[in-house]
Amino acid sequence: MLTIVSIALTGIMSYWIAFxxxxxxxxxxxxxxxxxxxxVLDEKLRHIIVSTSSMMLSDPFKNAMEDVFANNSASYYTRLSSLQTPLGQMKLIEPSIQSVLIYTPVGEMYATNDLRNGQVRFKDTIFSEYLNTTERVVWLGDHEDALFLGKTRVISLIMKPVTDAAVRDVYVVVNVKEDAIGSVITDDLLDHSKSYYLLSNNGETVLPLSSQPPPFQNDPSFLEQLQKQDRGFFKYDTAGNKLLVNYSRLTMAGDWMMVSVQQQSDLLRQVNRIKTITLWIMLCCAVLAFVLSNVISSFLLKPLHKLQGLMKKVEQNHLDVRFTSKYEDEVTQVGLKFNRMLEQISSLIEDVKEAEYEKRKMEVKALQAQIDPHFLYNTLNTIIWKSETSQNRDVTEMITSLSLLFQFGLNGGNEMTTLAKEIEHVKQYLILQQKCYEDLFDYSIELEDESLLDRPxxxxxxxxxxxxxxxxxFQGMDGQGKIHIVIASTDDHLVLQVEDNGEGMDVLTVDSDMRREQSPAKSYALRNVYGRLRLYYGNQADIRLSSEPYDSTTVKLTIPLTGE
Structure with missing residues (x-):
């Protein structure tokens, strides 16, 4: 009898533990x-904000803001035309962007290929209630795009610009395709037994991810549970229907929250199957208990010892071990769950590694994409001028150099190139700048060892x-400027040095600004190169500065020869 009671208790405990x-x-x-x-969604929203901020840093946008500050509407069409390139670049960098509207007191600015709905004033739309907030970045949930024709469903980003001129009543509205954001969220969600929702703090649906409306939308107690912390889980009972609820708050849109809901009954199907199997095992064991008690005890302890041995190996970081058994008893169920746990741990480790690698690649690409294209405008204007004055030879040379500059710069989409191609890239850039600024400067390139040309x-x-x-x-110099590029190597490093006889710089200030990730100062090119070198080579790469005005200003880059 004691054996039967023990078996019954074991079955009940197994069921409870399994549950x-x-x-x-x-x-x-x-x-x-x-x-x-x-x-993933936070990263998407962050990328959209970065793309918008990059557009605000462009010269056309800054010039437009200066006109707004001066209340000068005479140059409206000139500023609208100059903004087409940065607005187009935003859509190329972030394809999920549907349209962009820059509202200013001197006129609205937008991409001319987006059809503005002239019957709707900006301040008569749903955006009006968010214009007087103190926050610089505001996200607006699912709605129909009333600013442009097409009646597209979008979510919107409203940003106030940060400029040198203290402009007022200026807003940048970025409309993002609803289906693009929806696919970012749902592409990796493989469990269709759960319902997913993107909600605001007041329980309203930000983006429809599920065909079923939230069963808890108007329940204050449910919304109160969501506000307790940024992420977590809890049980929720509605009309006798028990739900398992997980939630996680976004960091880029603090009043938005992802919520998943799963029926507890769906979860218990596997547990009930375990219960049925356990009952049959209990019945068989009760019949054979008096005869085979010792054998059964030995039989049950053996897989436990095996599982214990595997756990000790896991403690020593051997995550490739797995529990195997040809039986279907309680210990086997625990062993299988132990296997599943190990697989999930291994998978999470790989996910973290992959996420860090992808983040590193995206940051490198984002920094590369920030290189100011202002010289391109000067180059094209110079080509047009020389063409109109029949300087055909210069036009041919400039077009050839510009083509080669883009060819070496794009490099087939690869972040890495060879030293030979990098030298050729900067040489074509110098040729173009000499054509644009005639007699402003001369240059020379000195290569210590030609065997370095194939180095990555x-x-x-x-x-x-x-x-x-x-x-x-060189802009403020009376005489001719000189640029001298020296490329050499030490035992384990490649040294790239750019020297000029320009007006120089405050080395301590520029060096400090260069090494800060965020800075309002204008040492943009140095901070860009330094950030990319650190992202790719880590602490093995560095930049050193020295300056004697109108004599020698030097920027020296040190890069590991083994870095690939």
């Missing part, structure tokens, strides 16, 4: 999936330094 373990695993697995989707190197690191010399070093 609790399955429920906890469901909560944790759902939370991990939801957190990952939230991070991060692309577009010399051009921003040369651009600094031309734009900031």
């Amino acid at each position: 609790r373990s399955t429920e906890n695993e469901a909560f944790i697995s759902s939370q991990n999936t939801l957190n990952k989707s939230t991070r 190197i991060l692309k577009i690191i010399l051009q921003p330094l040369v651009e600094n010399s031309i734009l900031h070093g």
Whole structure:
């Protein structure tokens, strides 16, 4: 009798443990999936904000803001035309952007290929209630785009510009395609037994992810649970229907929250199957208990010892071990869950590694994409002028150099190039600038060892330094400027040095500003190159500065020869 009672208690405890373990695993697995989707969405929103901020840093936008500050509407069409390039670049960098509207007191500015709905005034739309907030960045949930024709469903970003001129009543509205954001969230959600919602703090749907309306939308107690912390999970009972709820708040839109809901009954199907199997095992064991008690005890302890041995190996970081058994008993169920846990741990480790690698690549690409294209406008204007004055030979040379500059700069989409291509890239840039600024400067390139030409190197690191010399070093000089590029190597490093005889710089101030990630100062090119070198080579790469005005200003880059 004692044996039967023991078996019964074992079965009940196994069922309870399986139930609790399955429920906890469901909560944790759902939370991990939801957190990952939230991070992906946050990264998408962050990229849209960065693209918009980059547009605000462009010269056409700054010029437009100066006109707004001066209340000068006479140059409206000139500013609208000049803004087409940065607005077009925003859509190229972030394809999910549907349209962009810059509202100013002197007139609205937008991409001319977007059809503005002239019957709707900006301040008569749903955006009006968000214009007087103190926040610089505001996200607006699912709505119909009333500013442009097409009646597209979008979510919107409203940003106030940060400019040198203290402009007022200026707003940048970025409309993002609803389906693009929806696919970012749902592409990695493989469990269709759950319902997912993107909600605001007041429970309203920000973006429709599920065909079913939220069963808890008007329940204050449910919304109160969501406000307790940024992420977590809890049980929720509505009309006798028990739900398992996970939630995670976004960081880029603080009043938005991802919520997943799963029926507890769906989760218990597997547990009930375990219960049925357990009952049959209990019945068989009760019949054979009096005869085979010792054998059964030995039989049950053996897999436990095996599982214990595997756990000790896991403690020593051997995550490739797995529990195997040809039986279907309670220990086997625990062993299988142990296997699943190890697989999830291994998968999460790989996910973290991959996410860090992708983040590193995206940051490198984002920094490369920030290189100011202002010289391109000067180059095209010079080509037009020389063409009109019949300087055909110069026109041919400039078009050839511009083509080669883009060819070496794009480099087939690869971040890495060779030293030979990097030298050729900066040479074509210098040729173009000499044509644009005749008699402003001369240059020379000194290569210590031609065997270095095949060395891999991060692309577009010399051009921003040369651009600094031309734009900031020579503009105020009376005589001719000189640029001297020296390329040499030590035992384990490649040394790239750009020297000019320009007006120089305050080395301590520029060096301090260069090494800060965010800075209001204008040492943009140096901070760009320094940031990219650190992202790709880490602490093995560095930049050193020295300056004697109108004699020798030097920027020296040190890069590991083994970095690829």
